[in-house]
Amino acid sequence: MDSQSLGILFISLVFTSAALIGVLQYAEAKQREKKLKKDLEVAQAPLEGRHSKNHESTPNVKNNLTGTIVSEQHLPHAYRYQPRHNGTIKEIPKIKSKSEDDFIFLDTETSSLDNPHVIDIAIVDITGSVLLSSNVRYEGAISHQSQAVHGISTTNKSSLPLPTELEDDLIKLLKGKTVIAYNAKFDLKALKTTFTSPKMVSLINELDNNSICMMNTFHELFRPYKRKSLINACEHIGITRLPAHNATNDALMLHSLYIKLKPLFSQAENWMLGFEDIHLKSLNLPDGTQLSYWSSRDKQRQALYCPSSKMGSGKVAELSDELKLHLESYGEVSFIVSNNKGVPSIVMSALSHKEAQENRNFDAQQRHEEYINQLINAKLPTKGKLRLYLSLDCREANCKRIPPLKSTETYRPYLADGDVLTITGVKFTPSFNFKDVQFIDSTGQSCGHLLNINNNWTRVFGILMKGYTAEVHVVDTSKRLKVDVFFRPYSSDALKQDSKASH
Known part of the structure; x- marks a missing residue:
């Protein structure tokens, strides 16, 4: 075999090895991501009260760091993870x-x-x-x-x-x-x-x-x-x-x-132990300020930011490898700014895994009760309509349409200015889920369900539960989907309520 053939063979082996390494790294990354999603699944149940003190932890439960989450895409990527x-x-x-x-x-x-x-x-x-x-x-x-x-x-x-x-x-x-x-x-x-x-x-x-x-x-x-x-x-x-x-x-x-x-x-010797890449300028915050926490997907980098941080600005510090390992023994951790004789620092407030789970369950129960209260006490608009923005999860509904739509159209609502959608048959149950409510177009087919809930749409569903149907008039599709929601009584209870309101 001549030298040229040997060179070609060598280059082929190099590229094959590189490709194999890339495939193995991708598989490892997917496995870590799958494990993380599994670890983050927690049960939801009502509690008697919320904890606020530091306690000993219980093992084998993933820690949950508190604070406003800073999106990973907002952070600079000028360096790779390396020993500190x-x-x-x-x-x-x-x-x-x-x-x-x-x-x-x-x-x-x-x-x-x-x-x-x-x-x-x-x-x-x-x-x-x-x-x-x-x-x-x-x-x-x-x-x-x-x-x-x-x-x-x-x-x-x-x-x-x-x-x-x-x-x-x-x-x-x-x-x-x-x-x-x-x-x-x-x-x-x-x-x-x-x-x-x-x-x-x-x-x-x-x-x-x-x-x-x-x-x-x-x-x-x-x-x-x-x-x-x-x-x-x-x-x-x-x-x-x-x-x-x-x-x-x-x-x-x-x-x-x-x-x-x-x-x-x-x-x-004892200042800000457990933290790296400390930004003193960003740490100039009032005592008691809770810092925002961010973590990369692979958990290699974990950092704290000012509560008002935008586009990666306002970085306070990153957590050292030792601190990251230490935090795994807790269920919930928050980081608080503290100043001692003019020297700023960060103190850590931690809960055990059991108490952190109880807190999450308690918060979920509180949110659910507030949600139910909003549904029950929803009032008709005095002007006869509500001007809202509509964000539909329409892929599944559009895929089922007859005739079917092109795949490129399944990710956006199949709507035009002037279209009218209807919502009917909304009944109150303690387990009401807004994603079960379908928006129906003039052909009787579903356009999808609401992608996200907010107070205005909670009010809409609460009114519908009192015996009304809604007509959703599409006003503008150029940027965000803008709609006017009109309410029509379809039950005797709704008619009585309308009669009382008119008198």
Whole structure:
């Protein structure tokens, strides 16, 4: 067999393997989905009351997280599920052990990433005062990549100070200080490349052991999936953004970042345990606010959102793998915002599986009683009609039509403006189901049943149960199906009721 044939055979095997893997993954996904649907089926029965306290759980029942459900389609898909933060804390103990009076906030803009020379430098003290702000003369070329970031094309100007002319000021400002930089490792590397006198080399070596990386600090606190830039970190916690990639502006934002995070440092070891990718800006909510819960279909990702979240905005945090496993021991869990001395957090309120089931049954019974009460107390409209929107589940009815309809027409009502539908024979029973009521067209055939119930249509069915029939006049089919509902008495009880109303 020649090399060309071997190549074709190899490619065929690769594609066959890929297809087989795809089929197996699809089968596993369908199996998980089937199991989830089975787990979520719960019985409904009346109860004596509703529980509200935390209790021990009972095993082997699927947990049900409470809160407004956020649709999965509203979430960004910029990343795939992967292992998260390892929980290592290094930078925060440094901050807690040092004197704040010695803190200096430093930022640099450089000529490149590989061999960085400082071309812009700024230093800010703990009060937010700018101690140094200067471009630095550099005779070499500035990389296109760096220019695209900070917009500086050259600093080779006689009016700008050489590195040697700044060294005395730097030694005076940095000697004995703790340097806080956003990416401390990179900024110190740039200083070493730029300032090469023996005094500066000695000072920078001291700063190597006496510096704090704010990027690592942010990662330890908020456990994001990816390292955040200074701009993104400030946005994450609600700091006003300055024009970025200017050493002075970045040093000022770095100082603001530290001041905003300062209340968290004392509680860092125990703050928001069990949560990842924490958005402090979204957590700025009143005490007692219940957060909305969302889960991906495969349960790999589970997140909390602000109650008013739209289109994936307002994300508060994601649940860690450990917390997700812990929640399986409960029947119902809700997540509540709590603030302790200015530090926001999330507390968990949980019920046992038994109590959660009792709560669901109790709520179902309450909803049913309210539904029955609405049916019994339904009143005729004073204007003689109700203007409503109609949403029909028409597929089954349209499939049974004679002659049959095209398959493409079975998913929408087979109606036109001016058509009249009728509803008759609605009787009251405690187990009344609105999906049993058919909308009949002029040929006597069903157009389907109501897809969803609301208070207005509950009122319609309640009136029909008092001895009326309804004529549903189709007003507009262009967007939503708009109808006028007229009522006609067909029983003696209805006629008597109409007579009393007229007098």
